[in-house]
Amino acid sequence: MKINEIFFSIQGESSYAGLPCAFVRLTGCNLRCGYCDTKHAYEEGREQTAEQVIDAVSRFPTKLVEVTGGEPLLQEETLSLVTAFAERGYKVLIETNGTVSLRGIDARATVVMDIKCPGSGMSGRMLWDNVDLLRPHDEVKFVLTDRDDYDWASGIIEERKLVGKHIVHLSPAYSVLDPRLLASWILEDGLDARLQLQLHKYVWPDVERGV
Numbered sequence: 484m485k486i487n488e489i490f491f492s493i494q495g496e497s498s499y500a501g502l503p504c505a506f507v508r509l510t511g512c513n514l515r516c517g518y519c520d521t522k523h524a525y526e527e528g529r530e531q532t533a534e535q536v537i538d539a540v541s542r543f544p545t546k547l548v549e550v551t552g553g554e555p556l557l558q559e560e561t562l563s564l565v566t567a568f569a570e571r572g573y574k575v576l577i578e579t580n581g582t583v584s585l586r587g588i589d590a591r592a593t594v595v596m597d598i599k600c601p602g603s604g605m606s607g608r609m610l611w612d613n614v615d616l617l618r619p620h621d622e623v624k625f626v627l628t629d630r631d632d633y634d635w636a637s638g639i640i641e642e643r644k645l646v647g648k649h650i651v652h653l654s655p656a657y658s659v660l661d662p663r664l665l666a667s668w669i670l671e672d673g674l675d676a677r678l679q680l681q682l683h684k685y686v687w688p689d690v691e692r693g694v
Contacts, residue, residue: 484560485510486536487528487553490693491543495683497576497595497622498650504550505540509561512553514580516603518628518656520684523692524553533564537571551578555583565592574690582608585616595653596623600635602628602656624652624679628659633668640676652679 487508494504510528529622540548552626554577555561568575569591576589581596582605585667588594596613599605615684617623623645625636636653645651653669655662666678687694 484533484556484564485528486531487524487620488692489536489539491545492694493683493686494547494549494576495496495681495686495694496578496654496676496679497593497652499547499576500679503543503545503598505543505545505550507536507540507550507555507564509550509552509555509558509653511557512580513557513582514554514599514603514605514608515561515612516599516626517551517602518626518659520691521553533560536546538568540573541571542570546573547576547639548573548580549576552580554580554583556583558601562587562589563679565589565688566610580605581613584610591619594618595624596621597626598636598639599627600627600632602626602632606635613670613681614645617649622650622652624654626654626656627665628656630664632660633665637674640674646675651676653677654679654681657681657684 564587569615575592683694
């Protein structure tokens, strides 16, 4: 499989935010979101075996690992890598953009699925069947650029009855939407969703890789 980077940092997103975590970033993405912060993962990377990836991660003092991208599910080897980590006692998170089928993912892994809002420019690419494939322990994330995105996300949350089924995160696109605005909208509506800030960007605001 083609790997962009493997690193050890603080988990910045999801319900696991704040915890030490190993990250395996795979190369390649089928989307081009307007606010993308990992463009270096579009093409850059080198081929590694699952054994090499696991060996690199095993050197970090954690049993939490996130498989991310790009879009990690574009590479068919990802599913076996996730299973290999789970069999070694790792808690595995999979960060996916929701446009590739979730079928076949190891039941022990936690999917964090990004539902693309119109402000990303990619909402038309969503594979909506994936919502029905989410398990109760999986999580959903919306990255918002403005009020229109918030209203759209709120509609999807209600239409798909996501609250009560999954942890739902609303994240302001970094340096695009003021998190104070998003917080005020959530409070005004009493929306049962979590305000999610990308913690790593506040700890390391000028670092793009390895965090």
